[in-house]
Amino acid sequence: MPPLPPRFPDRILSWLIAPHLREEVLGDMHERFFRRAEQLGEVKARRRYWRDMLAYCRPAFIKRQPEEFPNPTSIAMLRNHFKMAFRNLIGGKSFSFINIAGLAVGMAGAVLILLWLHNEISFDQFHANKDRLYQVYGLTGNTDGAPFAIPITSQPLAPALKKDYPEVEATARVAANDKFLLTVDNKSFTGIEGNMVDPAFLQLFSFPLVAGSPSDQLIDIHSIVITEKLARKLFGTDDALHKTIRLDSEDNFTVTGVLKDLPPNTRFTFEYLLPWDYVKKIGWSNESWLSNNTPTYVLLKPNTNGAAFSEKIKDLTRRYAGRTDVWTHFLFPLDQWHLYARFENGKPVGGRIETVRIFGLIAAFIVLIACINFMNLSTARSEKRAKEIGVRKVAGAGRGLLIGQFIVEAFLTTVVGGFFALLLVQLALPVFNTLVNAQLAIPYSSYGFWLSALGFMLLTGLLAGSYPAFYLSSFQPISMFNQQFKKARLGLSPRKFLVVLQFTFAIILVIATIVVRDQIIFAQERDKGYANNDLIRVDFVGDIEKNYLAIKQELIHSGVAESVTKTMSSVTKVGSRTWGLRWTGEDPADTNTSISLFSADADLVKTAGLKLIEGRDIDIEKYPADSFSVLLNESAVKLMGFKNPVGQVITQPYSGQTWRVVGVVKDYIVDSPYAKIPPIVIEGAGAWFSTMHIKFKPGADTSDKLEKTEEIFRKYNAAYPFDYQFIDQEYARNFDNEQRTKTLAGLFAALAILISCLGLFGLTSFTVEQRRKEIGIRKVLGSTVGQIVAFLSKDFLKLVLVAFGIAIPITWYAMNQWLQDFTYRIGISWWIFAVAGIIAVLIALLTVSFHTIKAALMNPVRSLRSE
Amino acid sequence: MRRSDLGEFEEVVLLTVAVMVPKAYSVIIAEELERETGQPVSTGAVHAALQRLEQKGYVSSVLGEATAERGGRRKRLFTVTALGGRVLTEVRSVRERLWERIVPPTMLEWS
Numbered sequence: 001m002p003p004l005p006p007r008f009p010d011r012i013l014s015w016l017i018a019p020h021l022r023e024e025v026l027g028d029m030h031e032r033f034f035r036r037a038e039q040l041g042e043v044k045a046r047r048r049y050w051r052d053m054l055a056y057c058r059p060a061f062i063k064r065q066p067e068e069f070p071n072p073t074s075i076a077m078l079r080n081h082f083k084m085a086f087r088n089l090i091g092g093k094s095f096s097f098i099n100i101a102g103l104a105v106g107m108a109g110a111v112l113i114l115l116w117l118h119n120e121i122s123f124d125q126f127h128a129n130k131d132r133l134y135q136v137y138g139l140t141g142n143t144d145g146a147p148f149a150i151p152i153t154s155q156p157l158a159p160a161l162k163k164d165y166p167e168v169e170a171t172a173r174v175a176a177n178d179k180f181l182l183t184v185d186n187k188s189f190t191g192i193e194g195n196m197v198d199p200a201f202l203q204l205f206s207f208p209l210v211a212g213s214p215s216d217q218l219i220d221i222h223s224i225v226i227t228e229k230l231a232r233k234l235f236g237t238d239d240a241l242h243k244t245i246r247l248d249s250e251d252n253f254t255v256t257g258v259l260k261d262l263p264p265n266t267r268f269t270f271e272y273l274l275p276w277d278y279v280k281k282i283g284w285s286n287e288s289w290l291s292n293n294t295p296t297y298v299l300l301k302p303n304t305n306g307a308a309f310s311e312k313i314k315d316l317t318r319r320y321a322g323r324t325d326v327w328t329h330f331l332f333p334l335d336q337w338h339l340y341a342r343f344e345n346g347k348p349v350g351g352r353i354e355t356v357r358i359f360g361l362i363a364a365f366i367v368l369i370a371c372i373n374f375m376n377l378s379t380a381r382s383e384k385r386a387k388e389i390g391v392r393k394v395a396g397a398g399r400g401l402l403i404g405q406f407i408v409e410a411f412l413t414t415v416v417g418g419f420f421a422l423l424l425v426q427l428a429l430p431v432f433n434t435l436v437n438a439q440l441a442i443p444y445s446s447y448g449f450w451l452s453a454l455g456f457m458l459l460t461g462l463l464a465g466s467y468p469a470f471y472l473s474s475f476q477p478i479s480m481f482n483q484q485f486k487k488a489r490l491g492l493s494p495r496k497f498l499v500v501l502q503f504t505f506a507i508i509l510v511i512a513t514i515v516v517r518d519q520i521i522f523a524q525e526r527d528k529g530y531a532n533n534d535l536i537r538v539d540f541v542g543d544i545e546k547n548y549l550a551i552k553q554e555l556i557h558s559g560v561a562e563s564v565t566k567t568m569s570s571v572t573k574v575g576s577r578t579w580g581l582r583w584t585g586e587d588p589a590d591t592n593t594s595i596s597l598f599s600a601d602a603d604l605v606k607t608a609g610l611k612l613i614e615g616r617d618i619d620i621e622k623y624p625a626d627s628f629s630v631l632l633n634e635s636a637v638k639l640m641g642f643k644n645p646v647g648q649v650i651t652q653p654y655s656g657q658t659w660r661v662v663g664v665v666k667d668y669i670v671d672s673p674y675a676k677i678p679p680i681v682i683e684g685a686g687a688w689f690s691t692m693h694i695k696f697k698p699g700a701d702t703s704d705k706l707e708k709t710e711e712i713f714r715k716y717n718a719a720y721p722f723d724y725q726f727i728d729q730e731y732a733r734n735f736d737n738e739q740r741t742k743t744l745a746g747l748f749a750a751l752a753i754l755i756s757c758l759g760l761f762g763l764t765s766f767t768v769e770q771r772r773k774e775i776g777i778r779k780v781l782g783s784t785v786g787q788i789v790a791f792l793s794k795d796f797l798k799l800v801l802v803a804f805g806i807a808i809p810i811t812w813y814a815m816n817q818w819l820q821d822f823t824y825r826i827g828i829s830w831w832i833f834a835v836a837g838i839i840a841v842l843i844a845l846l847t848v849s850f851h852t853i854k855a856a857l858m859n860p861v862r863s864l865r866s867e
Numbered sequence: 868m869r870r871s872d873l874g875e876f877e878e879v880v881l882l883t884v885a886v887m888v889p890k891a892y893s894v895i896i897a898e899e900l901e902r903e904t905g906q907p908v909s910t911g912a913v914h915a916a917l918q919r920l921e922q923k924g925y926v927s928s929v930l931g932e933a934t935a936e937r938g939g940r941r942k943r944l945f946t947v948t949a950l951g952g953r954v955l956t957e958v959r960s961v962r963e964r965l966w967e968r969i970v971p972p973t974m975l976e977w978s
Contacts, residue, residue, distance in 0.1 A: 024893075027933075027940030028910040031894045034936045048907075055911025060918055 003042040005033040009053040017056060018064045025056060077401065081408035088409060089416070095381060096413070098762040099374050102755045103417030106370025107460065108424035109751045112432050113363035115425075115440045120356050123265045123338035127206045129299055132169070133334040134306060136161070136296040138317070139346045140327035140579055140594070147346030148594055150327065150577075153296045153317075154289045155279075157329075158198065160320060161296075161313065167304045170200035173294045175279055176270065179541045181720050183246040184234045190541070190721055192230065195270040196279045204299045205268070211241045212257030221277045224253035229261050230271040247274075248542065248719075251281075264439040267337060289321040290654050298331065306331055325580060325592065355741075362748050365505045369752055370417075371464040372498045373759035374410065378468030379495055380766040386475060393477040402473035410465025411458070418457045435743055437736075496799055499763070502756040503803030503840060504810075509749035511811040511836040512818075515828060516742040519674075519819065520735055522826045528731070529668025529677075530571060531609030534696040535727040536706075537570055538713065540689065547716035548692065554715075555694060560708045565607040566692040568599040572730045574670050574678065575599060580653040581681070583640050590639055596670065596680045599687035604631070605665065607695045615646040615663030620685040627686035630659040634667045636679035650681065659683065673734050674822035693727070753840075757847040760796065764851040768792065775855050776863035788856035793848050800844045804837045872923060873954060879904075880916040881955060884926055885947045892931065892942045893917060917945055925951030 010026065017025050029052060036045035089096045127133060136157065138150040158171040178193040195201075199218045202209075202225075209217070210228060217225055224245055231240035240255045247253060253274070262268060279285045286293060300309060310331040317326055332348070342351035392402060425442060433440055443449045538544065544551065548566055555561040568575030574596040581595055602619040605612050613634070620626045630650065637645045648661045659681070667677040696705045710722040768775075775788055812828060819825040873881070883899050884891040893914045900908040920926045931944040947955070 023940045024943045025911075025914065027937035027942055028893050028914065030940070031934070031937045031942075032897070032910055035894070035898070051907075052909045052911055055909035056914075058911075058915060060915050061911075 003034075003037045003045070005030055006046055006049055009050055013053060013056060017061050020065045021061055025061065029053070077404070078408070081405045082412065084405060085409035085412040089413065092381065094765070095377060095762060098758050099377055099413050100417045100420065102370045102373040102758045103414060103460070103464070104420035104424060105751060106366045106373075106755050107414075107418055107421035107456075108428065109366045109748060110363040111421060111425050111456075112428060112440075113359050113366075115442070116432075116436055116438065117356055117360055117363070119265050119438055119440055120339065120352060124267055124334060126263065126265075127204075127334070129204065129206070130334050132300045132302065132304070132306075133204060134298045134300065134310075134331035135334075135337065136298060136313075137330050137332050138292055138327040139330055140592075149330075149343040149346045149348075150292055151332075151341075152292045152294055153329070154292055155286050155294050156289055156320070157316065158294075158296045158298075160316065161298060164316075165309070165312070167301055167309050167312075168298055169301045170203050170299045172198040172201040172204050172297045172299075173276060174201070174268075174297065175276075175284065175294055179539060180247050181542065182234065182272075184243075187234075188719070188721070189233065191723065192271045193269055194272040194274055195268070196274045196276055198276045200299070201273065201297075204297055207262065207268075208260045209257045210238070210260050212255075217257050218273060218275045220254075220256070221275050221281065222251075222253055223256040223275060225257040225259055225273040226255055227259045227261050227271050231255075231258050245272075251278075289317050290326065292327075306333055327579075359744070362509070366748060366751055366755070367460060368463075369502050369505055369755050369759075371460060372502050373755060373762070374413065374464035375467040376495055376498050376759055377762045377766075378406070378410075378465075379471055380763055384766075385472070389472055389475055390477040393475075399473050403469040406469035406472060407462065407465045410468070411461035414457045414461035414464060418453065418460075422453075435747075436740060495763075499756075499760065499796075499799045500803045500806070502752075502759060503800050503844070504806045506749065506752040506756045507804055507807035507836055507840050508811050508814075509745060509752050510839055511807065511832060512815060513742060513746040513749045514832050514836060515811075515815045515818075515826075516738060516745055518832065519822065519826050520738045520742060523673040523738075523822075523824060524735065526669065526673055526824060528673075529610065529666050532572075532727040532731055534698060534702070535571075535608065536694050536696070536709075537691050537725045537727055537730070538694065539691045539723065539725075540566075541723075542717045542720045544692070544713070544717050544720075545689065551712060551716050552692075554712050555709065558708060558712070559697060560694075560705050560712075562695045562697050563603040563606045564692060564694050565604045566601050566689045567604070568597065568683075568687060568689060569691060570725070570727065570730055571598075571608045571668075571693060572670065572727060572734070574680075578652075578681075582651040582653060583642075583648060585641055587641065590641075593639070594678070595636065595639075596678045597683060597687070598670075598680055599683040599685075599689060600631075601685040601689070602626075604682065605663075607693050608668075609695075610668055611666035613664045613666055615661070617663060618682070618684045626662070626684045628657065628659050629662040629684040631663045631665055631682040632661055633665050633677070633680040633682075635677050636681055637664055639679045657686075669731075671734070673731075674824045676823045753843060757843060760844060760847045761850065764792075764796065764848045767795070768851045768855040772855070772858075772863040775858070776860035779856075779860040780864070785853070785856040789849065789852045792852040792855065793845060796844060796848050797841065800840055804840060807836075808833055873925075873958060874916075876912070877916050877920055878955075878958060880913055881920055881925055881947065881951060884917075884920075884945050885952070885955065888946050889944065891945045894942075917943075920951070921945075924948060925954055 010029070013026060013029070014022055029049065032052065033045050033049050036048055040048075124130065135151065136153050138153055140148050140150065155173060158173045162168050162171050175196040176193060177196070178191055180190070180192075180194055182189045182192060197218060199216075202214070202217055209225075212225070217223070226234070226240060226245075228238055231238055234240070234245065235243055238258065240258055243255050245253050245255065259273075262270070300306060310329075314328045314330065316329055318324055318328070336348055338351075339353040339356060340348040340351050342349055389402065422442070429440060429442070540548075545566075552564040555564050575598045576596070577594045578597055579592055579594055582591055600618055602621050603617065604610065605617040615631075618626050618629050618631060623629070632640070632642075632645055640648075640650075642648050642661075645661050645664050650659045650661065651657070652659065665682070669677060670680065694709065696702065706724070709724070713722045771792070775792075778788060778791075811833075815828055819828070879900060880896060883896045887895055887899060893910045896917075897908045897910045897913045900906075900913070917926060917928075921928060925948060926945045927948050928943050928945045931942045933939050933941045
């Protein structure tokens, strides 16, 4: 038996060498091998065989011969896919329009929401030290005795933390104020927010300086750090370094640093920073451990366990204040500041994160609805395209190729849709920004944005294209050419399922919108307990507090005001809270609950239109002893358990001050109109004041009265521009959040309905098209137009009704959860569902009717003459 | 020589083809070259050179009969084309003219 050439090199060669050369090459190799084996022996021949093999490893042998009739490569096929997709888009214009419009609107909605979500999630995430930043909270008892978290602390706490604990790298207190009057070259500005902060503030938070040295900022008491925006406003130029700004007509500050403008996604909104020492200079400092008035931020050293450290500082105030009946402390980490700032029982339980989740879900829903449209219309059109697919299959197209084709079609549609979506977003952004109260923008220059946009479109394309791709490509060619094919597909259930899904989403959003709207109206109609018409408020700035009595006299004498009262804060807000008040007949559990404080010098009942139930109003002018007289609201009377409240004495525990109750007012709404009304003690003239309420005389026009008021304030407080607030506007702002939720829910409900209807519209056109002959025969046999429209609409109506049935329990559950956040809330009544149902059915009917009526009116001759 | 597109190895292979015609195919050529030069010559190198020569039009080829020692595969037989023959003659005359111009004393120095 002759020796055999080694097999392995042969295998390599037959794989490596171009097919047209294989025969010669292997023939040569073998012949040479046998000749060598004869001359030199088998071993040498084998060795040489390997070496010879290497000589064939060159491009001349490896390169494949171009074929005369080239097989389509994947690139060519892809090109063909694009061509087909493009022709299909052009070919079915109305179909493409519905698809692209649906996808564009859906994607635009989703992109808007995603931009907003990104803004929410990135809040304060840009700080370099974000993992080590904490805010110090207090923890005490609420009105009902449950733990209550306070986001502010006393002023001596921050230095004590730094001094006592080596784990603390730096601390910063922040006192915000927008009342200072900023003057540069005789031009004055007010209403600009500034923060007085500890020098470490810029070490804690990453707000970069564009001018000035990063170290030693905010130490010198005459230094000020401003933002670029403020620099432009005050000096008309960015170059503000070493220039001087006067504050409140007495203090001059030199600009030592200019900050880059704050990004919109931070909790801070200041335009300038002042050294903390200025707090002391203007007499705002309060060294008491028992007065919480300032947010305190802490930067821990690297590798410090925040939770463990939080435990360590728990009793800081108790130790320093030397008492055990005051609040404890805990640290609230930065990553929860924005999204988890709602506390229940002293624990962060949620907050904006819930909105973020809900809107994320809605964004996903909307894209899904748009994708479902696409799927539905593609499968519906499949009847028209069945022959095309059949021919392709017969001609040898594999399933993979067909799937590829449909995916490419979907992707192309998505890209076109994406382009229009971007356009829509750009147009809608200004409106949307005012809606959600944010400064969102499309980050065109961001690499990541385009990447995620592409990913988003790919994903949407896949999502939208997958079902038609797999469904259409699964047809058997034989059944596609069969006449029975159309009939067999009519009762298809996945498509019905998809329509039901779409309408379920739409109906859920509609019901949600109605519930939110009702809740808002319900709270708006709640009895406020005071009259806020013709009522304005002017904050104490400059010399107003000093000249208060003179201003009051003049306002009343000039006939502008009916009455004037100075108070602790706006009547719409809680002035401050206190704990540990004592009274006769107290229940020990009640003395540590939170009680809200308010204050008035005289005529509060008259000015704010409160309803006096018992006793009299505080009036320092009539009763000089009224410095320490108090009014209670009904809730406070109930809490304290007084049978005869007037004349009772309440003791303030920290100062030992006693208050005598002179009257009781009906409960009035403070803070949230959805919440329970807290117990309120309205202190007399001995308390502190920050603002004054002015009740205008009724009648005449308001602008005239405002002008006169301004004149009076100009006289007594010349340095400051006249600034005032309407109380009814302040009260209305309480509803902003819910109004926003309502508008957004309504907007997205409209979007969902629009997209669903686009889909339904397209779907009807196909169904009607398919049943042309049936309709023709029915008409010939005597059906009326009404009967035909009814029988065509019936199928779609059934789907909408099923969707409605599914939506009811989901919405009922979800909206009940949402309402749990409000103490003062509506019950969900059946008519809300009824209205939503009727709206859905009507809209669906209207959408369907265009095609059904057209079909029903058609002359049967036209549909029956062919064939 | 119109162009210097005939490499040294190609020239030898082309000459060998001329010598071996009509039985010139890569295995025979490789063995002939091995015998003449004493260096190992692989069929791959020869085959590649033949491909280039064919591309330039100096040789033409046909598929021959199958033999058992080739595993039943056919061989490719090469012949020199008229163009190939002209190129060979040209190369040869250039060389010979140059050889004739070398003066005898120089030759003596080499030997």
